[in-house]
Amino acid sequence: MIRINDVQISYKDKNDIVNAVKGVSFDINEGEYLALIGPAGSGKSTLLAAIAGMLIPDKGDIVINKYKLKKISRTKRALVRARQYGIILQFSEMVNRFTVAENLYFSWYAANRGVSETDFHDRLNRLTDRLDMKNLLDSFPAKLSGGQMQKAAIARAFIKNSPIILADEPSGDLDPANIEKVKELFLEENAEGKTIFLVTHDMKLAFDAKTIYEMKDGRLCDLIKHD
Ligand SMILES: Nc1ncnc2c1ncn2[C@@H]1O[C@H](COP(=O)(O)OP(=O)(O)O)[C@@H](O)[C@H]1O
Numbered sequence: 001m002i003r004i005n006d007v008q009i010s011y012k013d014k015n016d017i018v019n020a021v022k023g024v025s026f027d028i029n030e031g032e033y034l035a036l037i038g039p040a041g042s043g044k045s046t047l048l049a050a051i052a053g054m055l056i057p058d059k060g061d062i063v064i065n066k067y068k069l070k071k072i073s074r075t076k077r078a079l080v081r082a083r084q085y086g087i088i089l090q091f092s093e094m095v096n097r098f099t100v101a102e103n104l105y106f107s108w109y110a111a112n113r114g115v116s117e118t119d120f121h122d123r124l125n126r127l128t129d130r131l132d133m134k135n136l137l138d139s140f141p142a143k144l145s146g147g148q149m150q151k152a153a154i155a156r157a158f159i160k161n162s163p164i165i166l167a168d169e170p171s172g173d174l175d176p177a178n179i180e181k182v183k184e185l186f187l188e189e190n191a192e193g194k195t196i197f198l199v200t201h202d203m204k205l206a207f208d209a210k211t212i213y214e215m216k217d218g219r220l221c222d223l224i225k226h227d
């Protein structure tokens with residue numbers, strides 16, 4: 001379980017302070033499919049980055065399993081991130097000198113050292129099948145279109161088989177046919193037990209979630225759906 005407890009996050013730019021997240025609390029339970037919607041600038045990506053341990057709140061705590069993210073070292077946070085999370089960011093970075101398949105392998109290996117490589121190949125086959133992206137595997141990331149990159153980033157997050165997926169606008173660059181594939185993949189992986197925290201503008205995607213929160217101006221303002 002992830003507990004987000006009165007989290008406040010601000011950005012300081014020279015003389016300017018932006019209070020991006022203004023005291024947000026909720027839990028993400030194991031196996032839950034939770035979506036967060038809200039207008040641009042409402043603090044969704046900031047909150048997701050904090051849950052991912054990529055930035056530390058000014059106030060409040062994020063606790064994943066027994067780890068209080070702000071109390072552990074950067075290295076330990078990186079380990080927690082590698083093992084617990086598959087993360088899809090809005091601007092995903094791949095290692096450009098390696099192919100998409102190699103990038104996926106690195107992601108898998110970081111979380112599955114000691115596991116048989118058959119697991120990597122099984123998951124690779126399944127994901128390339130689900131996302132229809134076999135043709136991308138030998139490409140170098142710099143050659144991909146925005147939509148192709150997004151599919152590669154989604155595959156990279158799921159291939160690790162980590163218990164939790166954090167996804168920030170994973171369908172923003174995709175056409176309707178590909179959005180449908182992503183929608184089905186998320187549902188299938190959640191049905192198999194993965195916890196999903198999804199930030200999205202796409203209500204078609206959001207409505208698959210069991211719980212939908214809306215964020216406005218740094219605060220959770222609405223619980224739209226709860227099963
Ligand atoms: N690196 C940054 N430096 C300064 N301000 C930022 C930074 N990132 C985001 N912000 C500001 O924080 C607020 C929340 O941004 P963000 O979390 O990206 O919102 P959302 O994902 O909901 O669009 C916005 O006002 C945005 O301009």
Ligand SMILES: [Mg+2]
Pocket residue numbers: 044045046090168
């Ligand atoms: Mg955002």
